[in-house]
Amino acid sequence: MRMALGSGVGLRPHAVIFSAGAMIQKVPGSPERPRSSLQQSDPSGRPLLRLSVAMLGSLALAAVAPLVAAEVDSKRLEAAGGEPSNWLTYYGSYEAWRYSTLDQINRANISELRPVWAFETGIPDGGLQAAPLVVDGVMYVSSAWNHVFALDAATGEMLWRYDYPEPETIPGTYGTWNRGVAVAYGLVYMGTLDNHVVALDRDTGEEVWRVEVENAAQCGCNITSAPLVVKDLVITGVTGGDSAHRGYLNAYDAKTGRHRWRFWTIPAPGEPGHDSWEGDSWRYGGGSTWITGTYDAELDLLYWAVGNPAADFYGEDREGDNLYTDSIVALDPDTGHLRWHYQQIPHDVWDYDSAYEIVLLDLEVDGEVRKTLLNPSKSGYVWLLDRGSGEFLGAWPLVENSNWIDGIGPSGELLGRNEPAVGERTFICPAIGGGRSWNHGAYSPATGWFYSTGLEWCQTVTVRREEPREGMPFFGGEFEMEHPRSGPAHSHLSAYDPVTGERKWRYEHKYPLLASQLATAGGLVFTGDATGRFFALDADTGRELWGFRTGSGHRGSTVSYAIDGRQFVATPSGWGSALAGLTTQLWPEAADFPSGSSIFAFSLPEGSE
Amino acid sequence: MIRATAGLLLVSSAWLNAEAIDVSDPGLIADGAKHFAQSCAVGYCHGSEGAAARGPALRSRAWDPHDLFRITAEGLPGTSMPGWRGVIPDTAIWAVTAYVLSLSTDPPSGPDAMITTGLAEEPTAPRTLSADAVRGRDLFFDLTRQRRCGVCHRIGALGTAIGPNLALAARSRSAEDLSLDILDPNRSIAFGFEQVELRLRSGETVRGVLAEETEVWIRVHDSAAVPPPLRSVRKADILDQAVVERSGMPDDLDDTYSPGEVAQIVAYLREVAGEGS
Ligand code: HEC
Numbered sequence: 001m002r003m004a005l006g007s008g009v010g011l012r013p014h015a016v017i018f019s020a021g022a023m024i025q026k027v028p029g030s031p032e033r034p035r036s037s038l039q040q041s042d043p044s045g046r047p048l049l050r051l052s053v054a055m056l057g058s059l060a061l062a063a064v065a066p067l068v069a070a071e072v073d074s075k076r077l078e079a080a081g082g083e084p085s086n087w088l089t090y091y092g093s094y095e096a097w098r099y100s101t102l103d104q105i106n107r108a109n110i111s112e113l114r115p116v117w118a119f120e121t122g123i124p125d126g127g128l129q130a131a132p133l134v135v136d137g138v139m140y141v142s143s144a145w146n147h148v149f150a151l152d153a154a155t156g157e158m159l160w161r162y163d164y165p166e167p168e169t170i171p172g173t174y175g176t177w178n179r180g181v182a183v184a185y186g187l188v189y190m191g192t193l194d195n196h197v198v199a200l201d202r203d204t205g206e207e208v209w210r211v212e213v214e215n216a217a218q219c220g221c222n223i224t225s226a227p228l229v230v231k232d233l234v235i236t237g238v239t240g241g242d243s244a245h246r247g248y249l250n251a252y253d254a255k256t257g258r259h260r261w262r263f264w265t266i267p268a269p270g271e272p273g274h275d276s277w278e279g280d281s282w283r284y285g286g287g288s289t290w291i292t293g294t295y296d297a298e299l300d301l302l303y304w305a306v307g308n309p310a311a312d313f314y315g316e317d318r319e320g321d322n323l324y325t326d327s328i329v330a331l332d333p334d335t336g337h338l339r340w341h342y343q344q345i346p347h348d349v350w351d352y353d354s355a356y357e358i359v360l361l362d363l364e365v366d367g368e369v370r371k372t373l374l375n376p377s378k379s380g381y382v383w384l385l386d387r388g389s390g391e392f393l394g395a396w397p398l399v400e401n402s403n404w405i406d407g408i409g410p411s412g413e414l415l416g417r418n419e420p421a422v423g424e425r426t427f428i429c430p431a432i433g434g435g436r437s438w439n440h441g442a443y444s445p446a447t448g449w450f451y452s453t454g455l456e457w458c459q460t461v462t463v464r465r466e467e468p469r470e471g472m473p474f475f476g477g478e479f480e481m482e483h484p485r486s487g488p489a490h491s492h493l494s495a496y497d498p499v500t501g502e503r504k505w506r507y508e509h510k511y512p513l514l515a516s517q518l519a520t521a522g523g524l525v526f527t528g529d530a531t532g533r534f535f536a537l538d539a540d541t542g543r544e545l546w547g548f549r550t551g552s553g554h555r556g557s558t559v560s561y562a563i564d565g566r567q568f569v570a571t572p573s574g575w576g577s578a579l580a581g582l583t584t585q586l587w588p589e590a591a592d593f594p595s596g597s598s599i600f601a602f603s604l605p606e607g608s609e
Numbered sequence: 610m611i612r613a614t615a616g617l618l619l620v621s622s623a624w625l626n627a628e629a630i631d632v633s634d635p636g637l638i639a640d641g642a643k644h645f646a647q648s649c650a651v652g653y654c655h656g657s658e659g660a661a662a663r664g665p666a667l668r669s670r671a672w673d674p675h676d677l678f679r680i681t682a683e684g685l686p687g688t689s690m691p692g693w694r695g696v697i698p699d700t701a702i703w704a705v706t707a708y709v710l711s712l713s714t715d716p717p718s719g720p721d722a723m724i725t726t727g728l729a730e731e732p733t734a735p736r737t738l739s740a741d742a743v744r745g746r747d748l749f750f751d752l753t754r755q756r757r758c759g760v761c762h763r764i765g766a767l768g769t770a771i772g773p774n775l776a777l778a779a780r781s782r783s784a785e786d787l788s789l790d791i792l793d794p795n796r797s798i799a800f801g802f803e804q805v806e807l808r809l810r811s812g813e814t815v816r817g818v819l820a821e822e823t824e825v826w827i828r829v830h831d832s833a834a835v836p837p838p839l840r841s842v843r844k845a846d847i848l849d850q851a852v853v854e855r856s857g858m859p860d861d862l863d864d865t866y867s868p869g870e871v872a873q874i875v876a877y878l879r880e881v882a883g884e885g886s
Contacts, residue, residue, distance in 0.1 A: 172691040211838035257838030478657040
């Protein structure tokens with residue numbers, strides 16, 4: 001039977017209501033911008049991943065940006081590091097270096113750096129935690145409550161906005177913030193505060209598809225991290241690690257939203273690793289995937305870091321190693337099948353997720369160049385693994401105040417575990433906020449160093465047995481923030497040898513540094529602080545070279561890009577989030593730090609470059 | 610709003626069904642402390658003893674008891690503070706209120722601590738399902754099965770309403786009919802849930818239950834995958850459209866559920882329908 005739609009099949013009362021007109025505001029196109037001469041250094045289009053650190057010095061410096069850009073596809077994503085005019089993917093490239101080869105803004109001229117535009121999202125709840133993407137002159141940024149803004153990256157003028165309809169159910173445990181979008185195939189992808197993935201038309205902001213990952217009312221979980229596009233798939237992690245929930249990673253067909261695979265982070269009965277869980281504890285064992293993973297195109301491996309087991313602090317109902325929590329998993333990106341895993345913390349009772357970024361580095365280890373991955377963990381340690389096999393290559397600390405273990409042995413074993421006793425108050429460092437927050441470090445191939453913050457803070461943990469209630473918080477205890485015994489809580493940003501962890505320099509800060517770092521070929525490391533100061537350090541020495549007050553604290557990820565030969569550095573400004581709240585327990589004045597949600601873009605004055 | 614299935618709730622503070630309560634009662638405060646630790650202090654919310662985390666500090670402040678109760682029960686719209694009514698019993702919300710008041714700058718005492726709660730009635734008895742139906746409900750919403758019924762059907766606060774309301778559908782149907790509907794969905798197609806097939810200019814064909822139609826768009830729950838993505842198709846991109854007499858529900862759910870399990874799901878649907886209202 002053929003019939004016209006709109007007559008027989010009408011709108012049903014329960015249908016999802018969209019009001020396209022109200023949701024999407026199209027702003028007329030921006031005028032042509034004058035072109036200036038191209039002076040930024042654009043390396044060859046080859047992915048940086050394949051270059052050893054030693055080879056980078058010989059990179060040919062071409063000076064051409066494509067005039068008519070091809071659509072972002074897997075080829076462009078795989079070579080994103082070779083497109084410094086753009087910031088195509090969450091970490092800037094699959095290598096997750098958070099490094100820009102642009103050097104127009106550099107040590108010598110940074111004192112001239114000026115704000116060019118600011119854009120206010122108007123949605124300050126939870127601060128602005130995203131990494132903006134920049135694709136061929138357009139910036140895409142998401143705010144809390146899943147609003148997406150497309151901006152002219154040269155002027156800050158809004159091209160369109162998308163407002164995700166306010167959901168009926170919001171899992172309260174994990175916040176309403178959003179850490180970024182992905183762009184490919186003409187679409188902009190975002191995970192939502194009620195555990196959906198949406199795909200928007202890149203040119204108009206109109207919704208093209210939307211899929212529910214799992215019912216948020218039931219799982220108590222949601223998505224705050226940026227999706228990752230690998231080949232024809234959009235891959236997304238999930239929160240839920242502090243709830244009675246079983247974690248997973250999902251892949252959807254990037255064009256249609258059709259589900260392609262799910263990797264459960266906790267093996268089901270009959271699967272290898274299942275016996276690392278006691279009884280039924282696997283059903284509610286956490287293992288979230290709440291920070292974006294990455295991909296090695298050459299090895300064709302997808303890497304993701306898995307969060308803590310639940311209940312976070314009470315482990316006696318989940319005896320065993322609790323695979324694959326606190327692990328790095330390497331998956332076949334086409335099928336989601338596990339290729340290898342490495343568990344950093346078997347049977348975690350401290351809430352020390354391995355969730356953070358996975359940085360792909362080719363490094364000389366014991367006289368041999370190895371394809372490695374580097375992963376900082378909430379525990380305050382950084383792990384170095386062989387990224388082909390998962391072999392343990394080393395681990396080193398980011399923080400001094402650490403008493404949860406005595407150290408890590410030569411084959412990766414945890415020495416002297418200090419497990420908080422049930423029913424007692426135990427002093428543990430680092431605090432639940434982590435020896436580092438999720439915000440990402442940066443790697444500079446110019447110095448060969450990894451730049452990361454370290455948070456020196458502690459807590460008193462009181463462990464309590466808890467019955468799991470599906471989708472409800474499942475911490476198994478409580479904590480209260482404490483200053484370390486050695487002195488007031490504080491933080492630092494340091495440069496490290498990625499293999500040995502040897503500290504090259506250290507920049508001290510009174511408050512927790514909770515924003516990502518950006519390293520550039522201009523010899524700079526950018527980041528921002530809780531009080532709203534955005535600043536640049538000399539990548540070689542850690543000396544502060546420049547700063548600007550954006551008005552609200554920094555929790556997001558700074559990026560760099562170029563338009564018509566002019567380099568920009570853009571940073572989200574907007575204090576908020578779970579850790580921002582926790583800081584008030586140690587620094588009461590932090591309760592008065594203003595929230596915000598804006599993007600500030602900086603450049604050298606026109607003509608001076 | 611956070612919601613949980615009623616069956617999972619701990620119904621405590623049962624002795625508290627009085628119209629007036631004493632919020633300085635140490636037993637009530639201790640009960641509230643337990644609820645607070647499990648649901649409010651947790652992780653990144655209000656912190657241990659209300660010391661502040663992502664949510665604001667609750668201790669060492671001045672509160673009006675009724676305001677405190679109302680905010681806890683109803684949440685704060687537009688923020689991540691959920692309403693707890695329906696998640697924990699109102700009696701437990703009063704216990705939490707008493708606990709937070711005990712941490713305040715000026716904890717109520719003596720006659721000031723006698724608060725009218727408005728909770729004169731006995732809380733409604735929790736719905737009692739047979740053992741089979743309880744099992745059926747767990748299967749219906751079993752998160753370990755990716756093709757569970759709850760992916761497309763909503764009952765109460767849980768699940769997603771892509772397919773019809775089964776509490777209504779089950780009311781007029783025998784157990785046999787229901788299990789046939791589950792195992793052979795093409796047998797009959799619920800009114801208003803017909804699938805449309807859209808042939809697009811791109812060469813793609815999209816089939817799904819219609820969700821919405823506007824001047825410009827047609828949105829369908831694409832039945833080529835579970836969960837069905839909501840696809841937005843521009844009318845201008847459609848070559849051809851038709852209603853197809855195939856169900857949007859998968860016809861191979863016997864891969865997901867055994868016959869015994871389907872029977873338990875049917876028992877659940879019939880008991881939910883029987884509850885009526
Ligand atoms: C992928 C989505 C999907 C899943 C999974 C699903 N259904 Fe359905 N269901 C539908 C759709 C769409 C309809 C309406 C079309 C029809 O009547 O066949 C429907 C119809 C029904 C009907 C007929 C209702 C009526 O009013 O006639 C019953 C009964 C039913 N489903 C039960 C179930 C049960 C029980 C499960 C789990 C075993 C389940 N469904 C799983 C999508 C789904």
